[in-house]
Amino acid sequence: MKNIAILSSGGDVSGMNPAIKHFVEYALHNGLTPYFVYNGFEGLIDNKITKASHSDVAGIINRGGTILGSSRSKRFMLKNYREVAKKNLDALDIDMLIVLGGDGSFRGMDIFYKEHGVKFCGIPSTIDNDINGTIYCLGVDTALNVIKDSIDNIRDTASSFSRAFVIETMGRDCGYLALVSSLCSGAELCLIPEVEYNLSSYEDSFKEQIKNGRKYFIVIVSEGIKDNSKEIAEWLEQKVGIESRVTVLGHTQRGGTPSIYDRLMAYKFVNHAIDALLGDINSSVVCYSKTGFIHKDIDEITSQKYMLDPELLSYLKKF
Amino acid sequence: MKNIAILSSGGDVSGMNPAIKHFVEYALHNGLTPYFVYNGFEGLIDNKITKASHSDVAGIINRGGTILGSSRSKRFMLKNYREVAKKNLDALDIDMLIVLGGDGSFRGMDIFYKEHGVKFCGIPSTIDNDINGTIYCLGVDTALNVIKDSIDNIRDTASSFSRAFVIETMGRDCGYLALVSSLCSGAELCLIPEVEYNLSSYEDSFKEQIKNGRKYFIVIVSEGIKDNSKEIAEWLEQKVGIESRVTVLGHTQRGGTPSIYDRLMAYKFVNHAIDALLGDINSSVVCYSKTGFIHKDIDEITSQKYMLDPELLSYLKKF
C-alpha cells in the first residue's frame, strides 16, 4: 500500500476542508493510505504527520478554514530543513504530497521534488484568484458570496440614508474579487489595480446622477489600487458632494461555510490531483482552464503574472 | 432607436432578477429602449408590456424570483393568440425578445419567430439543469446552495440523534441537483433517475457501517426515481435497521437571494443574448458550453434529452 499526504500552506481558504475530506475518501478508494501534515511546511519539518481516517473528516465539509492549520514557512526555504522534512516523510514511507496553497508554496514543493524526489501535486487555493495558469482558485466563490452578502447589507443602509459607501475588498495586486463583486452587486464604480483611473473623470456624471435623483453610490475598490479607501471617500465628499463612509471588509472574506461551487471544485481538484500522482505526473499544479482540468508545470505557472480574463475586464468599461 | 423586450416563462428561478436588471442596463448601453413583458407569454397576449428604466430595476439584484412574474401559457400555443401578441408588439415597435425560460418556451418563441419574424434569444433558466445543449442553466447554483444549507442543517440533527434521513430534491427526470448535492454534502447514498439501483445491494455495507460505529446516514434522492422517498425510508428501517425520516425539500429550493455565480452568469447570458440580436443571430438559445458561450438553434436544443456530464456521473460510482 502506498502512502500519500496532504497539507495546506499560505493563507487558508474556505474549501480546504471539503478538499481534505475528499482527499481521505479518494485516497482510500484508490488503495492509498492518507496522511495529514499539520501546520503547512512547518509540520513537515516538525514531523507533525499523522495517519488519517474517515472519522477524522466527519463533519468538516461545511466548515471554513482548514483543520490542518496553515503557515508560511521560512525554514522550508533552507536546504537543511528540507532534508529534515524528507527524513520525516521517509520514516512514514510517504512519497506523494498534495499541497493546497499558492504559487510560492508550489515553487517550494518543486525544489523539494527536484532535490528529494517527493512527488507532489498543487491545488491552487487563494481567495485572490491571482494564480497564473488557472481560471479558478479554491475559495474564490465562497469569498465572493461573503462579500456579496456584506455589500447587500450595506446597500440596505446606503439606500435608506443617502450616502456613498466605499467598500474595500481583498485581492492584493489582483482586482478579481472587486470586479466580480461590482458586477454582481450593481455597484456604481469599481476601481482595480489593473486599470488606470482618474477620479475627476467621474465627477460630472456622478453630480448629474445626484441631480437626477440618485440617493447613494456604492464604490468597490480593490486593496491594491493607488489611492487608499479614505481618499476615495474624501473625493466623494469634497468633489461629488455626498456624505461618504468607508468599509474595509477584512478577514470576514476568508471564512464562511464553503459554497457549493467550492465544495464541488474541491472534489474535482482532489480527484485530478490524486489521479495525476497515480499516473506519471510527478510534479505539477492542477489547473482549471477553459477546456477543463489540466496539469501544468510550476514554471508555466510562475512564468507570468496572472491576467484578468479580457471578457471580464471589458465589463468594467460600462462604469 | 430600437426596442427590445424581456419576459420570464415557466418556473421562476433565482437569477432572473439580476438578468432583468442587467437587461435594462445593457440595452440602454447599446442605445436600445428596454421593455418589460409581465406574466410570461400571457402578458404578450394581454398586452402587459411597459417601457423599463433604471429605476424599475433598482434594488432587485439580490431578490429571488422574477419581478416580471411568470406563467405557463396554453393560449400562446394557438395561432390566433400569437397573432394578438404580434399586434401588441408591433404597436410598440418591438421586434426583439429575450426569453428567460426552458426549452418549451424557446420552442414557442421559435414558432412565433417563423410566423411573425419577431427575433428572440432564449436564456436557459431552470433549477433542474435539464436543458440539452447547455451545461449550465440560470438558477442552478442558488438552488444548490439552498439545498446544501438544508442538508447541513439536517446533518446537525442526524448526527445528534442516530437517525437516517432521506432528503428529496427537485429535478424532475434529471438527477443533477441530487447528484451534486450528494457530492457536496458527504451523503452516504444518492439515487437519481439516470442510474439503475438495487437497494438490497447496499444492505450489507450499511449494516457493516452501523456495526463499525456509524450513527447516521444521509440519503439524497431525486424526485424522479422509481421509489418514492417514503419507500426508501421504510427500506432503511426494515432492512438496514435504523430509524429514518423523510424531508422533501420542496419549493424553498426555488428561492433565495441569487448567489454570486448566478448573478455573474445572468450578467453574461444577457450580454451574449443582446449581442446576438444586435448581430445577425435572429433565433437562438445562448448556451454555456465547455468552451464558452455559444448560440444554438432550438432544434439542436430539443434534438435530444439532456444527459448528465459523464465525469460527474462517474463520481456516483463511489457510493
Add this chain to the structure above:
Amino acid sequence: MKNIAILSSGGDVSGMNPAIKHFVEYALHNGLTPYFVYNGFEGLIDNKITKASHSDVAGIINRGGTILGSSRSKRFMLKNYREVAKKNLDALDIDMLIVLGGDGSFRGMDIFYKEHGVKFCGIPSTIDNDINGTIYCLGVDTALNVIKDSIDNIRDTASSFSRAFVIETMGRDCGYLALVSSLCSGAELCLIPEVEYNLSSYEDSFKEQIKNGRKYFIVIVSEGIKDNSKEIAEWLEQKVGIESRVTVLGHTQRGGTPSIYDRLMAYKFVNHAIDALLGDINSSVVCYSKTGFIHKDIDEITSQKYMLDPELLSYLKKF
C-alpha cells in the same frame, strides 16, 4: 473539588452546543470538574461519561445539534437501570447533573433524584416551545429563523408564479412556531391546534382578494391541526380557485448555526442552572419567566399543558 455532568435528552436543538461549551467554562470557573454524558440517559446507564476540558468545546459554539448526542431512553424508566446509572455516577463522584431536554426528561431526573439523591437542574430545550412554566425554550429562536428563511424563499417563487403555498411547521400540539412565523412572514392565514377554524369562513375574503389583484397566498399551518396540509391545499384549489403547493419544512427546522438569542440564552440558562446546584436548589427546572429566570419544581412544570401567550394569541385574530 466537586464533579458535575451534563447530558442532552430527547430531540436535539440548536443552542445545545453553546450551552455545553459554557457549561465547561462556568463549571471550571466555579472550581467544579465538568463531565460529559454521551447519548442522553442511555449514556448514564452505559457509562459513557468522560471528563471534559476547554479543548473539548473549542469551535462548537456555532454548530447546531449536540456534540453529546441525544436519545430517548426507555431503559431509564426502569428502576434497575437507574441503579446502574447511579453506580456509574458514584464511581466518578458525580452528584450534580445538568439536563438539556423536555419535561419528560425532567420527570425522569426527578424520580432519579428522589431515589438516589443525584441533584439536577433541567434546562428547557425544544424547538416546539411547549414546556409549561417557561416562556422560552432553548432552540426556538434558531428554528424560527430557519423557518423564516424558508418562507422568504417560498414567497419569492409564490409572488412570481401566482400560486398559494401551504407551509407546514413543526410544533406537535403547540402552534407557537406556526403563529410567530406567520406574524413575521406576513402570511395570509395561520392555522394552529389551539384555535378552532372553519375554512369556509375564509372563502369569500380570499376570492375577493384575488379579484382585487392578489396573486398569491402564504398559509402557514402547524403540524398538529385537524386537517393535513394536502387537504388545506385542496381547499385552496377547489374552493378558492388558486393553484396550490404544499411544503412540509421537516427536519431542516431543527438545525442551523445557533442564533445570537439562543447563544445568549444558553449562556444564561447554564449560569442559572449551575448557580442553583451550588446553592441549595437540588431538583429544579430553570425557567425564563416574564420577570426573569426562576427555578421551578418539576411538578409545577407538568401540572398543566403549555398555553400560548394570550397577547400573541390575540394577534391571530387579524387573520
Add this chain to the structure above:
Amino acid sequence: MKNIAILSSGGDVSGMNPAIKHFVEYALHNGLTPYFVYNGFEGLIDNKITKASHSDVAGIINRGGTILGSSRSKRFMLKNYREVAKKNLDALDIDMLIVLGGDGSFRGMDIFYKEHGVKFCGIPSTIDNDINGTIYCLGVDTALNVIKDSIDNIRDTASSFSRAFVIETMGRDCGYLALVSSLCSGAELCLIPEVEYNLSSYEDSFKEQIKNGRKYFIVIVSEGIKDNSKEIAEWLEQKVGIESRVTVLGHTQRGGTPSIYDRLMAYKFVNHAIDALLGDINSSVVCYSKTGFIHKDIDEITSQKYMLDPELLSYLKKF
C-alpha cells in the same frame, strides 16, 4: 376616519421595514388611514407625505433598512420649519405620528407636540441599544446576528493560521453589541467603554495560554473604548507575541434581512404605539421593560444615560 403617519429618523436599522409594514396593516385594522413621511423630519418640512396602502408594503418584511428613507434634520430644530411641518400635516388632517428613531428624534417630536399638539409615539430604533428606559431597541438582534456571522467567519481563519484578531463593533459609547457578541462567540477578551481595563493585566495569562497550546485569540472591542483597534493589535504583537489583524466590522452591521426577533418586536412595538395614540397617551416612547411594554415620557428617557444590565455586565468578569 382619522389619519396617522409614520417616519424613520436617524440611523436606519433592520426591523424598520417590518414595522412599516405592520403599521399600515394595524392602522387599517383600526380604521385609520396610514400615511408615509419620507426622509425623516426633512420630509415633514418638504411635504413628502403620501397615503399608504397594503400594496406599498408588499414584499418589504424581509428587507433591511427603511423604504421611507431617513435623515438627521437640522431644520426641524428650528421653530419656523416646525411650523411648516405642522401646516403640511394639517393639510392632510394628520394628527398622529409614529417615529422610528432614537432619543434625539423623540425629543424633537416632544417639542413639536408641545408647540402644535401633534400626538406621537416613539419606537426606539438603534443597533447600539443605548436608549435609556428600554431594554431593547429595534434592530439590535439583527445587528448582533450579522456580527456573529462575521466573527464566526473570522474564527475559521484565525484557528487555521495562528493569529489574533481584534474585531471592532459599532456602539458609540455603549458596549452592548461588543459584550453580547463576545459572550456569544467565545471571544477571549472584550473591551467596552463602560469598564476600565489595563492591557498589561492580561499579558501573563495570554502568554501562558499560548504556551499551553492556544493558537489564536479573538478580541472584541467596542468602537468607544479609549484605545483604537490598531493599538490593541500592536499590544498583542509586541507584548503577547502573536501576529495580529484588525477588522472593523463597519456598516455591514446595520443591514441584513431582519431576524425573527426584530420582526416580532417590530410587530409588537407598532401595536403598542398605535394603541397608545388611540388611547389617551399623546406623547410617549414605547419601551420594552423587564415586565413588558410600557409607555414612558421623553423626560424619563433622557433623564439619564443608558446603563448596561448589571447581570450582563457581571459576565464580563470572566474575561
